[in-house]
Amino acid sequence: MSAMELLLWARGPGLVIAAVIFLFGMTLRLIEVYSLGRKRDLAVPRSPTPGSGWRTIVTRSLPHADTWRRSGLTIVAGFVFHIGLFVVLLFLLPHIELIRSLTGLSWPALPTPLVDLVTVITLIALIVALVHRLMDPVKRFLSGFGDYLAWTVTFLPLLTGYMAYHHLLLDYTLLLALHILSVELLLVVFPFTKLTHTFTLFIARWYNGDIAARKGVAS
Amino acid sequence: MADETMLDILKRRGVSRRGFLKFCAATTSLLALPPSMAAAVAESLGRVRRPAVIWLSFQECTGCTESLTRAHSPSIESLIFDAISLDYHHTLQAASGHAAEEAREHSMKADWGNYLLIVDGSIPLKDGGVYSTIAGISNLAMLQEAAAGAAAIVAIGTCAAYGGLPHAQPNPTGAVAVSDIVKDKPIINVPGCPPVPAVMVGVLAHYLTFGTLPDLDDLGRPRAFYGESIHDRCYRRPFYDQGKFAKTFDDAGARDGWCLFELGCKGPTTHNACATTKWNGGTSWPVQSGHGCIGCSEPDFWDAGGFYKALSTPVNSVSGAATAAVAAGAAAGIAIGLANRQRKARARAGHQTVTIADLEK
Ligand code: SF4
Ligand code: SF4
Numbered sequence: 212m213s214a215m216e217l218l219l220w221a222r223g224p225g226l227v228i229a230a231v232i233f234l235f236g237m238t239l240r241l242i243e244v245y246s247l248g249r250k251r252d253l254a255v256p257r258s259p260t261p262g263s264g265w266r267t268i269v270t271r272s273l274p275h276a277d278t279w280r281r282s283g284l285t286i287v288a289g290f291v292f293h294i295g296l297f298v299v300l301l302f303l304l305p306h307i308e309l310i311r312s313l314t315g316l317s318w319p320a321l322p323t324p325l326v327d328l329v330t331v332i333t334l335i336a337l338i339v340a341l342v343h344r345l346m347d348p349v350k351r352f353l354s355g356f357g358d359y360l361a362w363t364v365t366f367l368p369l370l371t372g373y374m375a376y377h378h379l380l381l382d383y384t385l386l387l388a389l390h391i392l393s394v395e396l397l398l399v400v401f402p403f404t405k406l407t408h409t410f411t412l413f414i415a416r417w418y419n420g421d422i423a424a425r426k427g428v429a430s
Numbered sequence: 431m432a433d434e435t436m437l438d439i440l441k442r443r444g445v446s447r448r449g450f451l452k453f454c455a456a457t458t459s460l461l462a463l464p465p466s467m468a469a470a471v472a473e474s475l476g477r478v479r480r481p482a483v484i485w486l487s488f489q490e491c492t493g494c495t496e497s498l499t500r501a502h503s504p505s506i507e508s509l510i511f512d513a514i515s516l517d518y519h520h521t522l523q524a525a526s527g528h529a530a531e532e533a534r535e536h537s538m539k540a541d542w543g544n545y546l547l548i549v550d551g552s553i554p555l556k557d558g559g560v561y562s563t564i565a566g567i568s569n570l571a572m573l574q575e576a577a578a579g580a581a582a583i584v585a586i587g588t589c590a591a592y593g594g595l596p597h598a599q600p601n602p603t604g605a606v607a608v609s610d611i612v613k614d615k616p617i618i619n620v621p622g623c624p625p626v627p628a629v630m631v632g633v634l635a636h637y638l639t640f641g642t643l644p645d646l647d648d649l650g651r652p653r654a655f656y657g658e659s660i661h662d663r664c665y666r667r668p669f670y671d672q673g674k675f676a677k678t679f680d681d682a683g684a685r686d687g688w689c690l691f692e693l694g695c696k697g698p699t700t701h702n703a704c705a706t707t708k709w710n711g712g713t714s715w716p717v718q719s720g721h722g723c724i725g726c727s728e729p730d731f732w733d734a735g736g737f738y739k740a741l742s743t744p745v746n747s748v749s750g751a752a753t754a755a756v757a758a759g760a761a762a763g764i765a766i767g768l769a770n771r772q773r774k775a776r777a778r779a780g781h782q783t784v785t786i787a788d789l790e791k
Binding site for chain 1: 648649659661662670671672673675691692698699728729730733734735739740741742743744745746748749751752754755756758759760762763764766767770771
């Protein structure tokens, strides 16, 4: 199989397979999780503050002074790689073209060298996060196969994209094929790993804030 | 006539020695050889005696021959081409029918083991190869016979090199490339739809000068011409890097030379010499004239999802499969949700109330 055949497979059947697994898995999991429901709370809410859930979304997303002191590195690396990931994903022109072809929506791209710089920073942040995870005894104890898998499938698309743009080691056509395949791998494992937090994170934060308010500790 | 050297033939056709040296210098640099080699190339190429060349045309459109011979003014390329004496070429030879086939048989016998075989067009294999025959002989049989006595084979054009248009889905004739059939002879692929004339002649000049194959890439293409991508040598590249893209073929950006990626340019994954040698005697080339590269020198370029769709977009539509996947996921999710609810309800129903009286028993 030549690099071009691999690329055409990745842009064709491979993409369809990955999209089907991702959409099937995510729809199933979200409906499954949310249909579990909660038992009706028969008690009178302690503090009737309907905004508490929404406020918690914000407050839980900002680092606490205390947490800052204890895990500054985790917070910085985490924020940098999350923001970097979204900048690269949403503002590189070929990505925007993909989104446009799927949804019809589009917006202006950032200059490629800027996206390139953000990619490097994001890669470094991810490596720092991994090294810290391996060095820190508590983090290492808490990490399982799923965590390392999630890290790998997040790292690979960035790495292969960077290598393709700079023609590192392999031919561009092959690297582009590997880049697309790595994204497809990400899509396939997405519904079955902690990566699902992308869709559940803010709803969980809202729920925690709301239930805490009902119990008298409104944010 | 058969003893004439290349230089004699060219002279007879009005090419000066100076013109010939210029051509050799240009070819030397095209072949990425050091400039000091120009004299050696001129020396050996000039001395070459009319080599026997057989050109077989199978499932093709004659575009490759046109590219080579329909230069605006007879270029030295086309004259060199004349000088290599095509013993057999459908389009160019005077003889036709059985006389032509006899000429082919004759020249094959006379130069068995030494002639250069040029092929353009793909070879249909389906239904016993009935979709393309010459004088009642299938393309497959003719290729196998001619290849057996060839010193080397040049597959000219994307059809001969990779199957090309006839090979595009759904490939009704079962078309394949030369390299799918011939496994025991050196094959040089010179893809392009059509190939750049200077590239075709450069490959021939290299073979005639050194008697060896040039350095080939993993798709059998001479690295000297196909080593770099269109995108890497494109003069619109600075705009790609700045994020400036033409949105339509006639907007202000397109006129200012902005990048054509959004309009479907396949330059980043296409390896060819267009951006450096250009077309029509160096006048211009597709991307310069305002149209994206369609990837004509790569395998399966017809099936790459449309010439006007960006390289980063899906080849086939995903929306149908996506809708089905969401629907199936929703159905499975609801089924699991209902099962969970039922389990809870059963647990509630099966709950036995225990009274103090029960405990005192
Ligand atoms: S026009 Fe095509 S080949 Fe030129 S820079 Fe843009 S994408 Fe690359
Ligand atoms: S620009 Fe691209 S499509 Fe056009 S002739 Fe050159 S390689 Fe072929």
